[in-house]
Amino acid sequence: MKTRKRMVGEVAVIALSGGLDSNSAAEIRDKVTGQLADHEHVVVDFSGVTCVSSASIRAMLLIYRQAQALDRTVAVVGLSPEVRNVLAATGFLHFFVVAGSVTDAVTAVADQKGVNQLERATSVA
Amino acid sequence: MNAPRLLRDRIDSFPTHNIAGYGVRPGRSGPFGATLVPGGVNFAVYAGNATSVSVVLYKLGESDPTAEIAIPTDFRIGRVWAVTVFGLEYEDLEYGFRVYGPENAGINDRYDPTVVLSDPYAKVLGGREEWGKLPDYDRQYQHRSRLAFEDFDWEGDRPLRLPNEDMVVYEAHVRGLTRHPSSGVANPGTYAGLVEKIPYLQRLGVNCVELLPVFEFDEFGNSRLNTDTGEMLLNFWGYNTVGFFAPKAGYAATSRFGMQGDEFKNMVKALHAAGIEVMLDVVFNHTAEGNELGPNISFRGLDNQTYYMMTPDGYYFNFSGTGNTVNSNNPITRDFIVSCLRYWASEYHIDGFRFDLAAVLDRDENGVPLGNPPLIQALAHDPILRDCKLVAEAWDAGGLYQVGSFPNYHRWSEWNGKYRDTIRKFLKGDEGMIGELATRIAGSPDLYKGRGARASINFVTCHDGFTLADMVAYNDKHNEANGENNNDGANDNNSWNHGAEGPTDNPEIARIRDRQMKNAMLLLMTSRGVPMMLSGDEVGRTQKGNNNAYCQDSELSWFDWSQVDTNAELLEFASNVIAFRQAHPVLRGAHHPNSIDPSDCGHPEVSWHGTRAWQPDWSPGSRVLGIMWCGHHLDIDASPDYVYVVANSHWDSHDIELPVVDPGFVWHLFADTAQENAGACVLGDEEPLSNPNWYTVSPRSVVALVARPVS
Numbered sequence: 028m029k030t031r032k033r034m035v036g037e038v039a040v041i042a043l044s045g046g047l048d049s050n051s052a053a054e055i056r057d058k059v060t061g062q063l064a065d066h067e068h069v070v071v072d073f074s075g076v077t078c079v080s081s082a083s084i085r086a087m088l089l090i091y092r093q094a095q096a097l098d099r100t101v102a103v104v105g106l107s108p109e110v111r112n113v114l115a116a117t118g119f120l121h122f123f124v125v126a127g128s129v130t131d132a133v134t135a136v137a138d139q140k141g142v143n144q145l146e147r148a149t150s151v152a
Numbered sequence: 153m154n155a156p157r158l159l160r161d162r163i164d165s166f167p168t169h170n171i172a173g174y175g176v177r178p179g180r181s182g183p184f185g186a187t188l189v190p191g192g193v194n195f196a197v198y199a200g201n202a203t204s205v206s207v208v209l210y211k212l213g214e215s216d217p218t219a220e221i222a223i224p225t226d227f228r229i230g231r232v233w234a235v236t237v238f239g240l241e242y243e244d245l246e247y248g249f250r251v252y253g254p255e256n257a258g259i260n261d262r263y264d265p266t267v268v269l270s271d272p273y274a275k276v277l278g279g280r281e282e283w284g285k286l287p288d289y290d291r292q293y294q295h296r297s298r299l300a301f302e303d304f305d306w307e308g309d310r311p312l313r314l315p316n317e318d319m320v321v322y323e324a325h326v327r328g329l330t331r332h333p334s335s336g337v338a339n340p341g342t343y344a345g346l347v348e349k350i351p352y353l354q355r356l357g358v359n360c361v362e363l364l365p366v367f368e369f370d371e372f373g374n375s376r377l378n379t380d381t382g383e384m385l386l387n388f389w390g391y392n393t394v395g396f397f398a399p400k401a402g403y404a405a406t407s408r409f410g411m412q413g414d415e416f417k418n419m420v421k422a423l424h425a426a427g428i429e430v431m432l433d434v435v436f437n438h439t440a441e442g443n444e445l446g447p448n449i450s451f452r453g454l455d456n457q458t459y460y461m462m463t464p465d466g467y468y469f470n471f472s473g474t475g476n477t478v479n480s481n482n483p484i485t486r487d488f489i490v491s492c493l494r495y496w497a498s499e500y501h502i503d504g505f506r507f508d509l510a511a512v513l514d515r516d517e518n519g520v521p522l523g524n525p526p527l528i529q530a531l532a533h534d535p536i537l538r539d540c541k542l543v544a545e546a547w548d549a550g551g552l553y554q555v556g557s558f559p560n561y562h563r564w565s566e567w568n569g570k571y572r573d574t575i576r577k578f579l580k581g582d583e584g585m586i587g588e589l590a591t592r593i594a595g596s597p598d599l600y601k602g603r604g605a606r607a608s609i610n611f612v613t614c615h616d617g618f619t620l621a622d623m624v625a626y627n628d629k630h631n632e633a634n635g636e637n638n639n640d641g642a643n644d645n646n647s648w649n650h651g652a653e654g655p656t657d658n659p660e661i662a663r664i665r666d667r668q669m670k671n672a673m674l675l676l677m678t679s680r681g682v683p684m685m686l687s688g689d690e691v692g693r694t695q696k697g698n699n700n701a702y703c704q705d706s707e708l709s710w711f712d713w714s715q716v717d718t719n720a721e722l723l724e725f726a727s728n729v730i731a732f733r734q735a736h737p738v739l740r741g742a743h744h745p746n747s748i749d750p751s752d753c754g755h756p757e758v759s760w761h762g763t764r765a766w767q768p769d770w771s772p773g774s775r776v777l778g779i780m781w782c783g784h785h786l787d788i789d790a791s792p793d794y795v796y797v798v799a800n801s802h803w804d805s806h807d808i809e810l811p812v813v814d815p816g817f818v819w820h821l822f823a824d825t826a827q828e829n830a831g832a833c834v835l836g837d838e839e840p841l842s843n844p845n846w847y848t849v850s851p852r853s854v855v856a857l858v859a860r861p862v863s
Contacts, residue, residue: 119418
């Protein structure tokens with residue numbers, strides 16, 4: 028598992044690649060929550076993730092919880108259909124701003140209004 | 153931001169011993185099962201007369217254990233073995249227990265250290281994650297205990313606490329509801345799939361779903377091939393619990409990730425948000441461990457004679473008809489059951505429980521019925537369960553029939569089997585039913601005197617027996633597909649095919665069957681008590697005459713959603729009569745109606761009529777009953793609410809004289825099941841009768857009227 032961080036304007040974009048098992052999930056969780064302390068808006072890009080475990084889904088939920096506590100917004104990009112389905116089936120999908128591309132995600136989190144619109148849309152869905 | 157310093161480290165979060173490469177220390181004796189504690193996992197297990205107990209640890213999904221931790225005898229307090237194990241990868245952990253019995257084990261002991269036992273308190277069970285996938289029987293450990301995080305975000309959800317009498321219960325099977333290809337949901341046959349059907353349930357108007365067993369079970373328990381078709385027959389219904397604290401993994405779209413608990417909770421949350429309660433059909437009368445020949449899964453190997461009723465010569469009593477009988481009034485077993493229900497009520501926000509073969513739960517360790525069964529009393533008074541509905545299926549397979557006499561402590565209600573039988577007999581035109589019909593419609597005061605109508609769960613159909621459509625299309629059961637030569641299932645169905653057995657091209661027969669289904673629905677929804685309907689009856693779901701579809705994981709059982717369109721008119725009728733019930737509180741009173749007039753409004757709460765007003769005909773040949781409900785007694789300040797229902801099971805039509813109510817009020821037609829292509833109107837659209845004093849009720853039909861001021 029590798030992580031790569033870059034800034035797009037005020038937004039921290041963290042791209043993940045490789046397999047996500049219980050060990051790497053803890054690492055990701057720590058990295059992303061670390062970024063939340065410094066940046067108001069974070070985008071996590073899952074496009075490069077090859078396989079996921081239950082631990083990685085829990086890591087996402089912990090990131091969400093952390094973001095909520097710090098009043099931060101987190102957008103996710105590149106969820107595999109399987110992960111998306113798991114999040115939808117458990118009702119967790121509406122916790123996240125889910126975007127189709129990094130550009131959309133950056134726009135969504137950078138524009139508070141946009142965030143609200145997206146959140147509403149996913150809650151209704 | 154400076155977070156306040158929290159006490160995170162306890163000095164007992166460090167090991168005192170090392171066993172099998174793991175740091176351990178004496179565990180806490182409670183809670184039973186496996187619990188996450190700082191730095192480790194606490195295991196606590198009650199194991200009868202065991203001489204030694206090990207915790208067997210597996211990496212997720214692997215056949216062979218990674219370690220086996222023999223709990224030192226010193227760690228035992230009483231008969232509870234407890235150890236805290238540090239440094240476990242608990243997200244990838246499966247565990248079980250190995251229990252060694254004493255050398256002088258008794259004839260009713262079943263200790264077997266060659267078997268790894270499931271934790272009866274396991275909150276998640278692996279091994280059957282994917283429904284219907286043939287298990288790997290080479291694996292030593294089949295039903296694999298796992299840890300649950302139990303940190304679901306309920307976002308403020310609370311149980312709804314609907315009054316019993318306001319409920320309309322919809323009995324459904326999680327998988328059967330959306331497994332059919334026509335369901336159109338993203339995850340067919342799952343908890344998540346059910347969530348997608350909530351708008352449908354709302355449209356229908358039900359406010360409680362009662363789910364067939366959802367505790368972990370083994371669909372391959374007693375599975376077999378149908379000799380005629382070669383098809384594998386699975387246990388579809390799931391009345392053979394393997395793990396009482398674990399949701400059925402095979403009903404979850406997310407079980408590959410071990411998230412069935414979260415998916416289940418999300419379903420409950422979504423149903424609550426839609427105003428729908430969740431009741432679970434729970435099976436505590438027996439378990440999946442079977443009889444003398446059955447497998448050791450958990451209880452047998454922990455303390456067989458505490459958990460099961462045993463004969464003195466080493467056999468299992470069989471009051472459940474399924475091999476064994478849980479010894480539910482033993483204090484240890486009772487504590488297990490109470491803990492389990494508390495867990496579901498608090499952790500899963502469950503609103504109520506329906507107890508399968510609840511009469512078994514009244515018996516002592518020798519099977520003798522108790523006047524004051526400790527389990528039933530404990531559940532009635534339990535502080536955590538105080539707002540949960542408790543519903544007994546008040547009979548068992550050992551001949552104990554307690555409808556009307558189940559020990560109730562003013563808390564328990566019952567599946568009213570007599571309601572079902574009476575409505576069915578009346579509808580098929582049996583003689584001498586009018587008196588009993590009136591009693592059942594009034595909430596069965598003969599059975600539930602002092603307990604009120606709210607103690608009566610009224611139903612005409614349930615998962616056991618014919619569907620509504622089959623009840624009017626078959627005289628006899630047709631269970632050949634179950635592969636038991638049609639010997640299984642009840643023979644006493646009180647059903648009638650109306651002239652042809654099964655599907656027919658005869659339009660007259662089809663019409664009368666449609667009318668009879670509506671008759672049943674209208675009577676059910678205008679009776680005092682709690683109505684329960686079987687999922688799919690509202691669209692005429694058929695099981696092709698199979699009245700015992702427990703092993704039919706097939707289109708025979710699944711809800712065919714194309715019927716929502718093909719039987720749209722029946723569905724509309726069902727939803728209109730449910731709305732009618734909700735609009736008329738007099739139909740839903742918690743108590744039994746008075747047939748006197750205590751508030752002196754001129755009409756009793758309920759009054760009985762025949763073809764002439766105020767003259768009911770109770771004679772054996774009578775097949776017509778008029779029922780007038782007067783809502784004045786419930787709420788003196790509300791505008792007068794009158795409902796008049798006429799039930800005619802005669803093959804002739806009858807002119808019915810209508811009672812006169814308040815001056816200026818006239819009768820308006822809500823429903824006439826003999827009317828083609830409608831039957832019931834939308835609330836508020838009731839039209840005044842053309843003749844205000846008389847109505848002609850057609851053969852074998854039911855009519856519902858409301859009295860309103862002339863507009």
